[in-house]
Amino acid sequence: MSIGRRTFLGAGAAGVAGVAAAALGAAPASGAPAARRPATAPREAPAEPFALGLREFAWSRGNRRLTTRVWYPATGTPGGSPVRDAPVADGVFPVVEWSHGLGGNPEVYLAEILPLAAAGFVVPAPVFPTTSNGTEGNIQDVYNGNQSKDVSQVITNTLALNDNAQDPLAGHIDTTVGVGVSGHSLGGMTTHGLLTAWPDPRVTAAVPVACVDMGNPTGEVAAHTLFIHGDQDAVCQYGLARQAYGELAAPKAFLTHVGQGHDEYVWDNGRTGAPTGLLLARTGPGPAPARNRPRPGTGPGPEPARGFPPGPAGYSCAVSMKGAAFVRARQPAQKQQRYRAILDAARELAERDGVGEVSLGDIAGRVGMHKSALLKYFGTREEIFLRLAEEEWQVWAPRVVERLDALREPDGAGRLGEDLVAETVVDSIAERPLLCQLLAYAPLILERNVSLDAARSFKKATWRAIDDVADALHRVLRTVSRDDCAELLTAGGIAAAGLWQAAHPPPVLVRLYGERPLPGRADRFCAVDFSAALRRFLQVHLTGLRHRHGAPESGGDPRG
Known part of the structure; x- marks a missing residue:
C-alpha cells in the first residue's frame, strides 16, 4: 500500500507512518539483529483508528536506566486518551520506536506518537538518561553512540514481549517485518546513527x-528512509541533513519545510510529516522540472530538488507554511493529546517526588508549556490530581x-475467610502507591479547590468503584451483606490514607525516629508496616461486621 494508506492519520505522524507502512514487511525483526530478507508486499492496514493503551517499563542497558513508555492499539472506543495497561486490541502490530530531543521526553511528542499507535503500531519511546528533561544534557551520549545503542536495547526488549507468555503483548507484536525508528533533533541524530555508525539491521x-x-x-541496514527538516534550521544545519541524505542508498525521500527552523513544524500543530502544500519531485541530476517547483510566493528556501546527487532514485518534498506562525493545539485531537500529556507529567512527578x-x-515545565x-x-x-485519583479508582476496581x-x-494454600480476603484487597491497594497518596490528599486538599464538574466526575468514579468491589466482596463473603461490604471498603480507604502517610x-x-533512645513505647509508632497494618484493620473490621449480624467470625470458607 502507498504512503497514504492510513488515511485517518493526523498529519503529525503521517510521514512516519507512511514510511513505516511502506517498509515494515520487508525484513525480519527478532530479539537480536538479523540479516535482511527480500522485500515482501506490505499488508493491508486497518481502515479505522484504534483506541490507545499505555504501559511503562523500567528497562536498562548496563548501568543506563531506560524508562520506556509503550503506546499500543487497545480495545475500546477510538479517540480518547490512552488508558494505562488497557487490554491489547486484537491483531499483530509492527513496532515503530520514537526518540525525543534534548531536554524533552516522550510526552512532548505525543502529536507524533499517538497517531502512530492509533494507526496500528506498537510505539516504544525511551526516556534517555542523560538528555531528557531534568538531566545534565550530555549530548556526547549521542555522538558516542550511547543513545543509538539504547534504542537497539529498547527494540530488543520490546520484541521480546511477544514471546513472554505472561505479558499482555505476547502474540501481538509482529517480529517478522522489521522495525521503524524515528526521532527529532538529538532523537533524529539517534535515529540516523542506527542507519550508519551504530547500525541495527532490524x-x-x-x-x-x-x-x-x-x-x-x-550497508548493514537497508531501510526506507524519510528525512524531514526545516531549511532555516539554525540548530541542526539543513546542509548536514542533505549530506546525510545523499550518502544513503534508495529507497529514500527528503521533506523540506520551507522557511521553517528547528522545531516550529513539530510542536503541537501536526505538520511534521504531511503538511499542506506538499510538492513531490523525482530527484536526479540538475534542477527539478519547473512544474514540480514551489509556486512563487509560497515561501523562501531552495528549490525542492535542485542539486540532488545523481544515482538511485529518491524523492524530495518541499513544504510551504505560507508564512504562518505555528498554532498550539487547536484541533480537538491535539488538545486531547496535550490534556493527556499534562496528566502523564503530573503522574510521573507525583510518583517520583510525592503529590505534595x-x-x-x-x-x-515537564510538559513544556507555560x-x-x-x-x-x-x-x-x-x-489535575483529582483527575488522576479518578483514573486510579477506575484502574484499581476491575x-x-x-x-x-x-x-x-479452590485456594492451593488452603487459606479461608477474612484473612485471604483482606490480603487480596490490601495487596491490590499497596501496589498502587499513587492511589494511596491520593486517598489522603483528595478529601483534605484536592476536593476543596476544584470545579463542580470535576468534583462530580471524581465522586461518580469513586462510588462506582466501591459499588463494583462491594459486589465482588459480597459474592465471596456470602454471609456479609453488600452494604456491609461497602462499609468495609469505605473504612478501609480512610484507614489506608492515614496508614500510608x-x-x-x-x-x-x-x-526524629532515628534518635535513640525513644521515650516509652514510641518504637511501635515509628515503623509502620502499611500492608500489615491495613490487613489487620480489615480483618478486625470484618470480624466486627460478622459479629454484629451473628455470622461466623472467622474461618468460614468464602467459596460457600
Whole structure:
C-alpha cells in the first residue's frame, strides 16, 4: 500500500507512518539483529483508528536506566486518551520506536506518537538518561553512540514481549517485518546513527527529523528512509541533513519545510510529516522540472530538488507554511493529546517526588508549556490530581474484582475467610502507591479547590468503584451483606490514607525516629508496616461486621 494508506492519520505522524507502512514487511525483526530478507508486499492496514493503551517499563542497558513508555492499539472506543495497561486490541502490530530531543521526553511528542499507535503500531519511546528533561544534557551520549545503542536495547526488549507468555503483548507484536525508528533533533541524530555508525539491521523504516550526519552508511541496514527538516534550521544545519541524505542508498525521500527552523513544524500543530502544500519531485541530476517547483510566493528556501546527487532514485518534498506562525493545539485531537500529556507529567512527578511536592509550575515545565496555557486545560493544580485519583479508582476496581472472583475457586494454600480476603484487597491497594497518596490528599486538599464538574466526575468514579468491589466482596463473603461490604471498603480507604502517610514519614520525622533512645513505647509508632497494618484493620473490621449480624467470625470458607 502507498504512503497514504492510513488515511485517518493526523498529519503529525503521517510521514512516519507512511514510511513505516511502506517498509515494515520487508525484513525480519527478532530479539537480536538479523540479516535482511527480500522485500515482501506490505499488508493491508486497518481502515479505522484504534483506541490507545499505555504501559511503562523500567528497562536498562548496563548501568543506563531506560524508562520506556509503550503506546499500543487497545480495545475500546477510538479517540480518547490512552488508558494505562488497557487490554491489547486484537491483531499483530509492527513496532515503530520514537526518540525525543534534548531536554524533552516522550510526552512532548505525543502529536507524533499517538497517531502512530492509533494507526496500528506498537510505539516504544525511551526516556534517555542523560538528555531528557531534568538531566545534565550530555549530548556526547549521542555522538558516542550511547543513545543509538539504547534504542537497539529498547527494540530488543520490546520484541521480546511477544514471546513472554505472561505479558499482555505476547502474540501481538509482529517480529517478522522489521522495525521503524524515528526521532527529532538529538532523537533524529539517534535515529540516523542506527542507519550508519551504530547500525541495527532490524531497522527497515527510518524517519530522522531535524538531524545532522552521524556517519557513513555501512550497508548493514537497508531501510526506507524519510528525512524531514526545516531549511532555516539554525540548530541542526539543513546542509548536514542533505549530506546525510545523499550518502544513503534508495529507497529514500527528503521533506523540506520551507522557511521553517528547528522545531516550529513539530510542536503541537501536526505538520511534521504531511503538511499542506506538499510538492513531490523525482530527484536526479540538475534542477527539478519547473512544474514540480514551489509556486512563487509560497515561501523562501531552495528549490525542492535542485542539486540532488545523481544515482538511485529518491524523492524530495518541499513544504510551504505560507508564512504562518505555528498554532498550539487547536484541533480537538491535539488538545486531547496535550490534556493527556499534562496528566502523564503530573503522574510521573507525583510518583517520583510525592503529590505534595509537585507544583503547577513543575507540571507545566515537564510538559513544556507555560502555566497560563496549562490552566486552559485544568482550572487548578488540584483538578489535575483529582483527575488522576479518578483514573486510579477506575484502574484499581476491575483488577481487585477479578482477584476476588478468583477466590471463589479452590485456594492451593488452603487459606479461608477474612484473612485471604483482606490480603487480596490490601495487596491490590499497596501496589498502587499513587492511589494511596491520593486517598489522603483528595478529601483534605484536592476536593476543596476544584470545579463542580470535576468534583462530580471524581465522586461518580469513586462510588462506582466501591459499588463494583462491594459486589465482588459480597459474592465471596456470602454471609456479609453488600452494604456491609461497602462499609468495609469505605473504612478501609480512610484507614489506608492515614496508614500510608504514617508508613512514609517526611524527612524530619525520619531523623526524629532515628534518635535513640525513644521515650516509652514510641518504637511501635515509628515503623509502620502499611500492608500489615491495613490487613489487620480489615480483618478486625470484618470480624466486627460478622459479629454484629451473628455470622461466623472467622474461618468460614468464602467459596460457600
